[in-house]
Amino acid sequence: DPKIIQKPKYLVAVTGSEKILICEQYLGHNAMYWYRQSAKKPLEFMFSYSYQKLMDNQTASSRFQPQSSKKNHLDLQITALKPDDSATYFCASSQDRTGGYEQYFGPGTRLTVL
Amino acid sequence: QQNVQQSPESLIVPEGARTSLNCTFSDSASQYFWWYRQHSGKAPKALMSIFSNGEKEEGRFTIHLNKASLHFSLHIRDSQPSDSALYLCAVPPNYNVLYFGSGTKLTVEP
Numbered sequence: 001d002p003k004i005i006q007k008p009k010y011l012v013a014v015t016g017s018e019k020i021l022i023c024e025q026y027l028g029h030n031a032m033y034w035y036r037q038s039a040k041k042p043l044e045f046m047f048s049y050s051y052q053k054l055m056d057n058q059t060a061s062s063r064f065q066p067q068s069s070k071k072n073h074l075d076l077q078i079t080a081l082k083p084d085d086s087a088t089y090f091c092a093s094s095q096d097r098t099g100g101y102e103q104y105f106g107p108g109t110r111l112t113v114l
Numbered sequence: 115q116q117n118v119q120q121s122p123e124s125l126i127v128p129e130g131a132r133t134s135l136n137c138t139f140s141d142s143a144s145q146y147f148w149w150y151r152q153h154s155g156k157a158p159k160a161l162m163s164i165f166s167n168g169e170k171e172e173g174r175f176t177i178h179l180n181k182a183s184l185h186f187s188l189h190i191r192d193s194q195p196s197d198s199a200l201y202l203c204a205v206p207p208n209y210n211v212l213y214f215g216s217g218t219k220l221t222v223e224p
Contacts, residue, residue, distance in 0.1 A: 031210060042216040043158065043202060048209075056211050058115075090157060099146040099206045100165065105157035 003027045004106035006091050011111045013081050020067075021076040021109045023091030031055075031097040032074040034066060035105075038087035049074055050097040081113045116141050116205045120215035128223055133190040135218045137203030142181055148204040148212065149177065149188045158202060161188070193222045 007022040025032060034046040048056040052068040065077045078085060088108040094101040117140035127133050139147075146165050150158040164170045164177045164186065179186040190197055198221050204212040 033211070035212075043152075043214040045211050045213060048211055056209070058211075094210055097210045099144075099208060099210050100163075101210060102148075102160045102163070103210065103212060105159065107157050 006106040006109050011109055013113050017081050018079045021089050023074050025072050025093040027093055029093035029095050031094045033092040034076050035090045036087045083113045086113045116213035118205050118213050118215040120203055120218050124219040126221045127193050131193050133193045135188045135201050137215055138185050139205040144205045146206055147179055147186045150202040150204055152200040195222045195224050198222050
């Protein structure tokens, strides 16, 4: 059974629209993260949450808003979509926010903005 | 924020060869150093980590870390076609946020 679920797997959106990417983890972890990977940029950190609190934000744009409704959920809302937002978005989790714990990645949501 | 650089960008080796991948980082205060592997179209998956200077071996994989020279490396012994993937090094600061290098694309030819 998959331990980290991301929905949808593929997403096509038009410029200017809004989408929500869903992430649920069933590993009992306390920390969750969002990363982004595109052809133009390597895998880059976006947000980290610990016990449902935002801890780190490396995303300059306020168009990206993480939302945590439950301890094991971390969704990502993206507004006013641009073609440059096209990427694969990975959710990850780890036992804790300290540096020694392995991060487990979900399968990703591939977003294409037309 | 860590500045993480990887070399080479890509590598093609024959099956059975020994492969070496390199990673440099900018902040020596980091305590943990990771290698992740990402097969095409899949999620990154942790391969192994090291937290003290020296060497750590797990099966065919060995990590070397030299914090003074801001460098760590991954060595693969007896490379297999199944090792073909994108290899990403990651260096978190004092908390668990992974700053990745741009990756080395490894191809092992049968």
